[in-house]
Amino acid sequence: MRLCTNAGRSPHTWGLSPEFPCGYCASVSDAERFRALGHRLIDQLADHLAAQIGGEGAVLPWREPSELAAAWPPSFPEQGNGDLGGLLARVLEASNRLHHPRYVGHQVAAPLPEAALCDLVASLLNNGMAIYEMGPAGTAMERAVLRWMADRLGLGADADGVLTSGGSAGNLTALLAARQAQAGFDAWGQGSHAGPPLAVLAAESAHYSVARAVQIMGWGEGGVIPVATDDRFRMASEALPAALAAGERAGRRVIAVVASAPSTAAGTFDPLALVAEFCRSRGLWFHVDAAHGAAAVLSERHRGLLYGIEHADSVIWDAHKMLRMPALVTAVIFKEGRRSHEAFSQVQSYLFGAEAKRWEVGLRTLECTKRMMSLKLYATLATLGTAPFADHVAGTFDLARRFGERLQAASDFELLTEPESNIVCFRHRPTGTPVEALDALQEAVRRRLVREGSFYLVQTSLRGAVWLRTTLMSPNTRDEDLEALLGAIRGAAATEARS
């Protein structure tokens, strides 16, 4: 028996018990419960990680939504049984496995194990980050990673920004700043009715969160003026004047061009330098949605894809895509750092003092409380170095290029376009299949592979046709896995043909 020796209270036995409502006992009990559960969980997760990266089992253990809903009912006991480990084992079993070599689905990171551990620290500390006092270390690290990212992108010494909860919030934050800078009236203070309807120019290939941001701001569907794309699904810079004229004819004040680096569906990069020059000549804000591709700047061989991004007025960069961070960590970076204060402007007396501009990040983000999201990025950059990040970008982009060559060499596959990033779209065209049956075939093949768990890949519609879409996110995917994917697709198509 151990005695509580907490100063100022009479000694008593050690443990969480209603008879001893002592903060110290409760604390020790909480901490020891955390320790015991934590060690068990680490082993559970390490085993799961080893198995999934080793390619064991299904990538996605497919089950119908209704079946999973039944497995996780919305009723909770008053007193639980404490079996957290058992419950988490069921979660691991039912989840998609992003570290699996045959995960080639959406562009969400297979996280660095170190980054996941940092998230545990962030979650236990729960340092809220809206104001400096609530998250001093997190705030300092946030300033540092933003400085590093801005420097890598060549945005200059005045660049500054914030971390926010995801690319959608990031695009919204950037466009709010653009609105304030370019509308020609005080859109924040006076509102939309103080001026004409606004619009941005963006390629049809831009991420849906751009239109979403515009429509949140009340600009309607007409708030995005489409810019034509070239044969590789990139914004056609020569189409920009016509798009601008179309916006003006529609009675819109066009304030910005949104370029994608790369676009989500096809993974190709808009011509940033040409768009930058157009924006400069017309006095437009230049926003780059580089959520997926900004990390290409870390690879000597690939940074040319981002040529011109240094002229951007604003950039978003999702660290939970190519920097292998757990979601969500999005950087919104402004070339003129002061723009970062213009997106939002409320001041609340219980939160912000007069000297708040530099250190109180809540002044610049949609969130008030936010996660200590800088920690994982700072800590892994500092202790693993930048090389593993650069290697991951270069490795997955190169793997995609080789996969593209393999697809081009295969007579029964059609490559959408030569890959520029780690996103590769293609179709299976088995001999003798009529063109009008190809869309249904891609869908059926994907559905079969996903539900049998052999691969996880997605699909997209581009210019009226359905394409299989892969993004090479797992650091464990090798050429032979992609060769096996083609084999599995051929097999699934043959099975479909027989059924």
Add this chain to the structure above:
Amino acid sequence: MRLCTNAGRSPHTWGLSPEFPCGYCASVSDAERFRALGHRLIDQLADHLAAQIGGEGAVLPWREPSELAAAWPPSFPEQGNGDLGGLLARVLEASNRLHHPRYVGHQVAAPLPEAALCDLVASLLNNGMAIYEMGPAGTAMERAVLRWMADRLGLGADADGVLTSGGSAGNLTALLAARQAQAGFDAWGQGSHAGPPLAVLAAESAHYSVARAVQIMGWGEGGVIPVATDDRFRMASEALPAALAAGERAGRRVIAVVASAPSTAAGTFDPLALVAEFCRSRGLWFHVDAAHGAAAVLSERHRGLLYGIEHADSVIWDAHKMLRMPALVTAVIFKEGRRSHEAFSQVQSYLFGAEAKRWEVGLRTLECTKRMMSLKLYATLATLGTAPFADHVAGTFDLARRFGERLQAASDFELLTEPESNIVCFRHRPTGTPVEALDALQEAVRRRLVREGSFYLVQTSLRGAVWLRTTLMSPNTRDEDLEALLGAIRGAAATEARS
């Protein structure tokens, strides 16, 4: 020496090495690195947790921002030294300690240790949650916790909603749905210029994120029509007709009333039943920002504070406040579940199929990728039971009531208003201090206590005066800690008087 036995590859020794670019070896190496670092971290965090809850050391180890910035410079080596544990020790040392019994600051949860462990699972799995396939278990658990929350609030069988990244995003999501339902024109599709300027009614005590949401949507500062408050800082329901008339006189179409449960600064609850009746009679949307207080519904003794919330058209509830979750987990719940689909409406071909409405949560949240935020709430409710949550709400609310009584009994303290929640505002009024010196005294005292690390509390301005503001968030705070706080304030004020 162990041999890699990965099928189809030649056997080789086990470990991460460039000579053996085998996914399996990389995985095992990753997993074993995770295991080793993880076990070390669990002990590091358990020790930290025990010390802070035991009241050891400073609550906030105050350091100037510039000092911390120097400690976390924005430069990273190409090859790191791998010392994650050392870096994290510095983070623990520099962070605010929310589990400390003398943390009485902002309303951010001292997280349940189990919930932090669940976040580690969420971060390592990184199941992205925009679409069902990317987060099947997380999606099922999200549906379940929302059902449970809606039922607790009495919102009825048709209620439905989403989890989103924080109360600010939550208020914005709810008001976007209100706009779509009530504007009288298609604000999403056609934009603001298709109708008159819109507005909501809200008390001046409403959280700043309400005005922020309104200004994001382009309604300007005039988009929030202030409603007068009573002597306890609650919305005065009898002032609603005048506010509505003022909005109409200003040329606004008023679409909603936003009530707070409770307000942030003073912690008192707007009269929800009376506001509900006003909304019903005038055909207005009734939104309740119950980010902090919705959890009161779990306590038999306190649920009366929420009387009338069952009539709300939309409610937000932050689980990272009174449900002891790590940030961010905000529920946005609509009485008519279909409203949840009206806040956002883009459909993206590579993401969403036709049957997507029920299971593809990305259709209803600001985020595309989002964290698997349901896991921690589901898992702790299921394995700890609901009792600890109810006890936490009741315990901290009761502690605040006793603290209020103590303040009322002390002749040198002034209580702002009788506490209704766990938020308590007060001023120190030492005998002989002139009234005009009181504001500066509160600020100086707070600054002194925070910087010496003995307590963490905040301050707010209400009706032109500065008040000390405490929120009793730590489950380890006891009456004697609050008695000690008053002693420390008296001591700090005396020191100030001498200096």
